[in-house]
Amino acid sequence: MRNAAAIEAFLEMMSAERGAAANTLSSYRRDLEDAGEAIGGLAHADTAGIRDYLADISARGFAATSQARKLSVLRQFFKFLYAEGLRADDPTGTLDAPRRDRPLPKTMSEAETSRLLDRAAAEAAERPDDASAARMHALVEVLYATGLRVSELVGLPLSVATRDDRFFIVTGKGNKERMVPLSQKARSAMRGWLARRAGSPAFAESPHLFPAASDTGYLPRQVFARDLKALAARAGIASAKISPHVIRHAFASHLLQNGADLRAVQQLLGHADISTTQIYTHVLEERLMRLVNEHHPLADAPS
Structure with a gap:
């Protein structure tokens, strides 16, 4: 089967059976045509040719995410050819996806x-x-x-703050509840806000902890x-480095x-899987190194 015909057949299947959008189909076409031009006969390519192509796009400076996307398209293409009996094998079966290095989260110092x-x-x-x-x-x-x-913070119902000021029961992703304790300073700030909120006619009757004149009824x-x-x-502090998510990362890193x-x-973060929390392992590694250097009897003494 010729390359162009194989690509057209694959794209027709993706449109008819998978409901792929026009932009997705255009992206798939570009990726497959680029691979076909580099390999010289995509429909009949072998594993070595595809591996050389992946090495080439890596050398051209494509990000690991782009490389992984291109390999994913090739996997789907050759799986289709195999399923349709147009090839007797899948040359992408033994190929590993490029490793995607997860960037370290932005955070703030304790100071x-x-x-x-x-x-x-002070402003309050x-x-x-x-x-x-x-x-x-x-x-x-x-x-x-x-x-x-x-999203959990701004959408909190008033009821979470009226049960026990030592902690909140929060409903997170997947409607899973978790308990998060409040520090003494947070409790004090919350008491100040609740008193101010109760004295505001615009807010007093709202079911939301942080009400606002918005479509949702709470602070966007x-x-x-x-x-x-x-x-x-x-x-x-440079405003460019601050966001609510950065403070969430600071909470985890400082702990x-x-x-x-x-x-x-x-x-505490509400991560369903420990692998998500492992973006913070660099913090643990630094702490363990410091513990060893400070307390191990064979650690180098300061000069």
């Missing part, structure tokens, strides 16, 4: 985090009639104390992210740096 929280507390104290200052103080304290996802996460950057700038167990951090 920067303290500066941010102190600024939020300086502006006792400003509900937004009390709300921001509560938001950042709770976020750093619990590591909640921003984009608004919180914008206000957080403004708070960071006022605290002397691990100070001796927390990876499994405990997994539970």
Whole structure:
């Protein structure tokens, strides 16, 4: 079967049976035609030819994610040819996908985090009639104390704060509940916000912990992210490096740096799989190296 005919047959199958969108089909076509041009006879390519092609696109500077996407298209193409009896084998069966290095999460130092929280507390104290200052103080304290996802945080119902101020019961991904403890500072900030909230006619009757005049009835996460950057700038921290997700990462990193167990951090973050939490293993490695260097009897003494 000629290359062009094989590609057309594959794309027709992807459209008819898989419902692939026009943009997806165009992307598949480009990837297969690029591979066919490089290999010189895609429909009849062998494993060595495909491996050479993957090495070539790597040398051309394609990112690992792009390489993995191209290999995925080739796998689907040759699986189709095999299933249709157009080939007696699948030459991609023994090929490994390019390794994708996961970037380390952005985070903040403990000193920067303290500066941010102190600024939020100072503004809430300086502006006792400003509900937004009390709300921001509560938001950042709770976020750093619990590591909640921003969507979990802004969407909290009022009921979580009226049961027991020592912890929140949060419903996360997959409707799974988890318990997250609050620090003393977070509890204090929450009490300040609840008092301010109760005195506001616009907020007092809302079922949401952080109500707002929005379609959902609670503070949009984009608004919180914008206000957080403004708070960071006022605290002397580059706003470009701050986001709610960065504070979530700071929560996890600082816990691990100070001796927390990876499994405990997994539970607090609401990760279903420990592999997701393992992006923080670099923090554990640094801590273990420090422990060995400081406490092992055979460690090098400082010069």
